Amino acid sequence: MMPGWGRGFSADLHLHSRYSGGTSSLMEVDLLSQQALLKGLSLVGTGDILHPLWRREIREKLREVEEGTLEHPRYGVRFLLTAEVEDDRKVHHLLLFPSFSAVEELAEKLSSRAEGLEKEGRPRLRLPPPELAEMALSAGCLVGPAHAFTPWTSLYKEFDSLRECYSDLADRIPFLELGLSADTEMADRISELSRLTFLSNSDSHSPWPERLGREFNRFDIPEPTFEEVRKAVERRGGRRISLNVGFDPRLGKYHRTACSRCFRQFELRRAEELGWRCEDCGGWIKKGVWDRVNELADRSQPLSPPHRPPYLRVAPLAEILALAKGGGVRDPEVRETWRRLVERFGSEIEVLVDVPGEELEEVAGEEISALILAFRRQELIVLPGGGGRYGRLQLPPHLCRGQRTLAEFSSAREGGDRAW
Numbered sequence: 001m002m003p004g005w006g007r008g009f010s011a012d013l014h015l016h017s018r019y020s021g022g023t024s025s026l027m028e029v030d031l032l033s034q035q036a037l038l039k040g041l042s043l044v045g046t047g048d049i050l051h052p053l054w055r056r057e058i059r060e061k062l063r064e065v066e067e068g069t070l071e072h073p074r075y076g077v078r079f080l081l082t083a084e085v086e087d088d089r090k091v092h093h094l095l096l097f098p099s100f101s102a103v104e105e106l107a108e109k110l111s112s113r114a115e116g117l118e119k120e121g122r123p124r125l126r127l128p129p130p131e132l133a134e135m136a137l138s139a140g141c142l143v144g145p146a147h148a149f150t151p152w153t154s155l156y157k158e159f160d161s162l163r164e165c166y167s168d169l170a171d172r173i174p175f176l177e178l179g180l181s182a183d184t185e186m187a188d189r190i191s192e193l194s195r196l197t198f199l200s201n202s203d204s205h206s207p208w209p210e211r212l213g214r215e216f217n218r219f220d221i222p223e224p225t226f227e228e229v230r231k232a233v234e235r236r237g238g239r240r241i242s243l244n245v246g247f248d249p250r251l252g253k254y255h256r257t258a259c260s261r262c263f264r265q266f267e268l269r270r271a272e273e274l275g276w277r278c279e280d281c282g283g284w285i286k287k288g289v290w291d292r293v294n295e296l297a298d299r300s301q302p303l304s305p306p307h308r309p310p311y312l313r314v315a316p317l318a319e320i321l322a323l324a325k326g327g328g329v330r331d332p333e334v335r336e337t338w339r340r341l342v343e344r345f346g347s348e349i350e351v352l353v354d355v356p357g358e359e360l361e362e363v364a365g366e367e368i369s370a371l372i373l374a375f376r377r378q379e380l381i382v383l384p385g386g387g388g389r390y391g392r393l394q395l396p397p398h399l400c401r402g403q404r405t406l407a408e409f410s411s412a413r414e415g416g417d418r419a420w
Helices: 029-039 052-061 100-110 129-138 162-172 226-234 268-273 289-296 317-325 332-345 348-354 357-364 366-377
Strands: 009-012 043-045 063-066 069-071 078-086 092-097 142-145 175-177 197-199 216-220 240-246 311-313 381-383 392-394
Touching: 029 043, 029 052, 029 348, 052 100, 078 100, 078 226, 092 100, 092 129, 092 226, 100 129, 129 142, 129 162, 197 226, 197 240, 216 226, 226 240, 240 348, 317 332, 317 348, 317 366, 332 348, 332 357, 348 366, 357 366
Parallel strands: 009 043, 043 078, 142 175, 175 197, 240 311
Antiparallel strands: 009 216, 063 069, 069 078, 078 092, 092 142, 216 240, 381 392
16 A cells, blocks of 8 residues: 555446446446446446436345445445436536435426436436536535536536536535546646545446546545545545545546547647637647646646645556557456456555555566556656547656567557456
């Protein structure tokens, strides 16, 4: 275990079921629970809990251990009732519910303001952000902006401040989700965010370990329950988040300003001069999170408040192994090495975050252990992503071997639903 990182409970509170568009058909309760256990997650958001069929499946397959907290009877992974919703400005919000009765209360209120809660796990609502927040808060939910900086459906895509979005309810918003293309260092250049707790979640559409838990939070709480999570998010009673873990933001799909068709990257001024049309292919240029944060920042350097935990930049273990071996995350050798490491140390998160380097080397060998430690120390070369394409990693010269002087991968290239 690295000094100061603590143990606590690892939690990924934003993902989706198979009832959301663009999501794997394998996002079902049993497989999700099994993979969360292998990943090392103690606590997972259900996602899509406003969808009646998914809610029924959750009720049937999980047992309630405390109001608002459920557990898989075989794998022991706990779940909180969560959903992501879109308002009438196309801003996405993450909701954490205290109970099934709160879910059903809000679902009833939203039924006439949604494009069919039974049709889409991530419902689109005919509600402005303040009205949505008021309904959610009245039901006892925790509510905050999801992937707050992304250039499509986010708080800072549509608004310049929390107050502009949530109006008089801004002071009752306790958290902000960073998203894959931003981290604490970037967000803490915006002074209005100092009050908020930051969440790092995967927004996973797949149950496999290179997606599920690719970003997570470590909660310093006595037990993984909704009420304890609420106290940690609100920073009450000594509860807190002790660590945010996530992508190097440069690996995110929207980190830099870039063409959404050919992915050529542009300086912000040049994109503006071109009217946001790519001069090479004519595609639309999307403003990157880096440039958007620079527009919003009222600090030249990040200033983290005392309550802010460290942010650890990692990548999924399968992608680290693929980089080491020069293949893809589904290659047999990568899969076998992943299995061996997880079996030996208990979970992927243990391997990525907690296992000392000398123990890693005994099991994984010098090359792989050196690469995992290089991730922890942020020594790898990152080629930033943008326009909808993930960033890439390169090995620094001291980690290259023999004829393989460069190894790189793009997490956008791999995927699918084949089992591990």
